[in-house]
Amino acid sequence: MIRKHTISVLVNNQPGVLQRVSGLFGRRGFNIESITVGESEEQGLSRMVIVTTGDDKMLEQISKQLYKLIDVIKVIDLSSNPMVARELALIKVFAEPGARPEILGVVETFRAAVVDIGPSSLIVQVVGDSEKIDAMVELLKPYGIKELSRTGATAMIRGVVK
Template sequence: MASNKHTIVALVADRPGVLNRMASLFRRRGFNIDSIAVGHSETPHLSRMTIVAEGSDSQVEQIRKQVEKIIDVIRVQDISGLDIVSRELALIKVKASAETRSEIMQIVDIFRAKIVDVSTDSVMVEATGDEEKLSSLYNLLKPFGIKEMTRTGRIAMARGGQVARREEAAE
């Protein structure tokens, strides 16, 4: 069976331990989570969790059904097959001298990123985009020397009228 990356979106109650229960379920099933991002949703007291994991369609469907059974999960959906918008955020601290600063700034401009912090020996770049864009930016900045980097992991939403939310809240 072919294995590919799946984007799973879950609406969950804002309660202690929910993230741990979700991660434990993936671990017990032998799935590596490529990224997981959690934040507030449009509904008070509910968070939106976006999980990227690799597996076959049938394996991910089994996981989705297991996640659905977790008491604090309101709704879960594999949106991989849908037309989605996905983004990541990256902060990259790059070594920068007076000689290299302008070249770094040109690269940052090309990627529509921005410099959010400057010191005598480095600049911090903030960039948003898909995984490939951020990897390309990283690869171009790497020769200058990466001091630190962090990425949020993918967040995603289906385009158009499809939403992952409580059924009774649907319009």
């Protein structure tokens, strides 16, 4: 069954690791829907959170191939466990002064924040799961989205401490 997978990959923080991991996906014909990379809790290691779509066999193949890369320490399928996933988006919206109260109502409803105000635009910051971001983008489209930047998902397994 084809579904969305969120994978956590712990890697050595070395130049070229991101390129080797993304290259592996490309060579195998697997699409990366989003990828976030940053320092982990352990010095010298980074955590990549990759969202991809495929069946369980494809996920197993990806995991095996990732472990063949020298800088890969650990691969975890987060989506096979209860997890928390969040994404951040910055959305620049056309906002003449007359339209601002309506836009601010949308912002408040989504517990988002206005992080910049210009003469004819607002930049809105929203954090949440991908569906929340998608819903906010849809509601702001009628006002005219001038620019949109999304981080991609970052995620952790819920409640387990080892």
